[in-house]
Amino acid sequence: MSSPLLNVQSLQKSFGAQKILVDLNLQLEAGQRISIQGPSGCGKSTLLRILAGLESPDDGTISLSGKAANHKQYILLQPWQRSTQMVFQDLGLWPTRSVLQHVIDVRKASNLTDPKGEGEKILNQLGLGHLLKRRPGKLSGGEARRLAFARVMALEPKLILLDEAFSSLDPDNREQGFEMLEQVLASTGAAVILVTHDPAEAERLGGTAYRMMEGQLSCV
């Protein structure tokens, strides 16, 4: 039997006296979608950051495709070794790089084929083909969000983490965002974890919906 894409066992994390994650368990298969809902400050984003390797837990284990990524507080797989990508609430675009450079850079850094050709294809697919030389500071909010997804798509990850990626959008733009996500998922076949405080977003994503309460996940 093949290993799950993501296997989280007894994950714990505290900030000082405040317990954020308490004995948290989670499994995710390739191509699966899950959403995690919960109020602000309950630890949703911290969980994503730990899964991405950007933060270490206090205890527990994480494995990715059967490979140990964390053991207790030790990070065994670095963020760039996890085939995971994340879309941040404020997108995290690189202000000095043009739209095209965003996708070329990441494909080059990950030794993926034809960075320029594939990059242009992805950008055209997401409707950014006419903005190749523009820098993020000159993009509209929607264009910037498409660029963030284009960057994820260019990397062909196995797991995509969305940290309140659609939270600040109006309903029309949010729907466009989800359509874009569908394109990305169709292109990469990646699994996705969406963190949100909005039940409508969780419903729109589909898949399994969890709620985070007192540091643990429960099915909605």
Add this chain to the structure above:
Amino acid sequence: MITWLNTRSPRPWWALALLASLIAAWIPLAPILAPLVRIDRLAQMLDSRTAMLLWRSIWMSSGAGLVAIFLGWPYAIMACRLRFPGAGLFKLLMPLPLLLPPLMVAQAWFGLTGMTGAWASIFTFGVCYAPLPALLASRSLAYQSAAAHESALLIGPGFAIGEMLRISFLPAMIGACFAFLFAASDFAVPDYFATVGDLFHVYAAEIFGNSRNYDYAAGATSSLPLVLLGFLVLLGTANLQRRQMNFETSHGRSATGLNLRTGQFFSSGLCLALIVVLLLAPLGRIIYETGMQGPLSERSWSEVSSAAFHDAVTRGRDDVLRTLSYSGLAGLMCLVLAPLWAHMLLKSRSIRRFALMIGVTLPLLVPSVALGFGSILMFNQPWLENFYNSIWLPALLVAGRFLPIAVWIMVERMGRIPEAQEDAAALAGCGYLTRLFRYRLGPVRSAWWLAAGLVVAFGVRELDFAILLPAANQSAAVRYYNALHFSRDNFVAAYGLVLAILLFLPVMLFAWWRNLRPSQA
């Protein structure tokens, strides 16, 4: 009292700033403005010889800028954004080389390596001004969005470092431009290396020679090429700064340090090597020189060194106190004037902004000695005799000359605060001072203190116009330079160290205080 001071309109306060600059800078500049633009006389002075001197100044200063960026930029990235043992200490030490007098650094590196000539000058300037690119780069790294950094980190540590390099490149370049400006106008360091090695000259020596052989007016005329060059570099710098502001998008959460694991020892070692070059080696050599003697001397190193420190403290104490008094007063003046000037520049447009920019910058670009003679001609009047003899005159001139540095810092910092914050306060009926000092300046008050501190530091180092003013004639810089010329090497080393410690201490305390308050803008 505060109520009537806190007027709604900024105009009375801007008028105050203009009035202060009029007295502190433009009145003393008046006698040299006409000779400064004597193009006919300049044409006579410019020949193949002076053109070559100018060219040498340009390439040497460019070299100094490159060395400064080469040393300061990687240091800033490592000390501010990589996690390794001692990173905090390295960050704390970062501004200190800027406070060492360049002549002292020149003396130390000559003693350590025997280097001389133009390349030695370039290296010395690079070492002295490396903190400029380092400090500016570190500020921009502090503004890097955490999400942008983490997006890069998901691709790889090399990519994350590449993104740090990209985000901090323009600020490091701006720092290099300032290094260029300071190096181009410095006469003492090339003169020192010409002294201990083969004779060579830079354009600043021509200005100095003309000031001495003819009069200050000839010096002012021959300084015009450097003044114009300075303006061009500053304009370029200001454009780089504007471009950089579009790149800094932090929304509160700052990017954290990068842990390179095995690479952390390499980072630690490289940072240590850089700080040795920038600070510890020159300081070590200077400490050694406090007790250095000829081979036939019968006194021990510690005897000579103790005597040198004793001399430095006893003979130089009054001069140091006097220097700190007028430089400190100048710093206080700039504490008030710099935000007013910066706000005025930020609120001005087109021609008016251009005129203000020239007005505030010119005192820094003209030869210091010309400013001193200008103040003699304008302020040495029978009815101003007490003022002329008081420390207020050097304090005013130090403030007027170095105000541009404080204003640049404030413009850069205050320009980052959204105008909406100030507009909202205006709509709520807040007076101008509240709007300026609470809503525009409040979030960047550390830069405010830094700006005033730099004015004090540059005031302490000032020599050429200070010597011409009665109350600043016996200053620390005069005693230091004279001792150097008269080969009192032990005294020079000890006195230089005392001065450096006096300047280091507040900066270290300030940096330490700031490190305790990481949330500040």
Add this chain to the structure above:
Amino acid sequence: MALYLGLKSAFPKGNESELSTPSGHGMGLATFCMMFRLSPALLLPLFLVACSGETPDLVVYCALDQDLSEPLIKEFETRTGLTVQTQFDVERNKTVGLVNRILAEAKNNPHCDVFWNNEIAHTLRLQQAGLTVPYLSPAAEGIPAAFRDADGHWTGFAARARVILYRTDAKLPVPTKLDDFLDPKFAQHGAMAAPLTGTTLTNATVLAELRGRQEVLDWFTAVKAAGLHFGSGNADVMRRTTSGDFHWCFTDTDDAAKAIDAGHPVAVRYLEQGAGTTGVLLIPNTLCLLDSGKNQSAAKQFADFILSFETESRLAHSVSRQIPLHAGALIPDGVGKPGTDFQLMEVDWTAVAANIGDLAIVLQEAFVR
């Protein structure tokens, strides 16, 4: 226009910058307001106190090294009870800074009562500008007439000689006359300061009076071609000789004294000695009273003190071993006695002062490259 366009984009509009949330920043205004509250209470009295300082009894502008002159001036204050305000020069200005300052201040409101110069040519410049007042100090009677103005506009004392400082630990030839510098066997191991300032410039001007300006310029070109090293100053070539870079240098006796005191294996040689030679150039300190001085009586007292036998002896025993000019002055070991230990050069100082400015410009063009 380019400047204007550059500036137009130089500063950003406030709304272009991104959000930076202020937190707890009332201190900016509070500090500012506190400064204004304090300003009448603190700054105004400070300003008044600073601006109403006591008027000194005497103002002395002194170009001699502060470390040497300051103790003597303090001694004068102690003895007479007069307060002296002293203004010094930075050595790299080589007295010209103070002279130019006297000239600039003289336009509106002169301050200087007495000018104590560490050389002579620029004192004569002040005399030629009509700024000096004659005073024949009784204390200067023992000083030879060659070092005094006949009318008393200036008086020379405590001199420096231009000498060769050479290393005693090497068996290389040392020049005995100036024209030895033309011989590569000497020149390639020697150094002198470029004749741009100070005593080296004075020396060049004196030579120009003796030999003619063009011949001196040719002489400098020839010694350079012979391999003589030109440094930045006398102290510097002395330092490089003590560190072993050169076997000998042409410098002043005060620099030579420092090298000997610091324990270096060096000794002094006087040039141009013997029949048919020009002798050694001696450059004295000079003292003059300024016509515009407001404290003439105190100025005369000061001149009497500084020109005295006693002061000269103290300067002779100082670290710079200034050579006393008073007949019968106490001369310490290691200091040559003019006319006895070495032969003196005769100089027309008026001509030197008249020509030094022009020659400085020519030499700047020749050496500042």
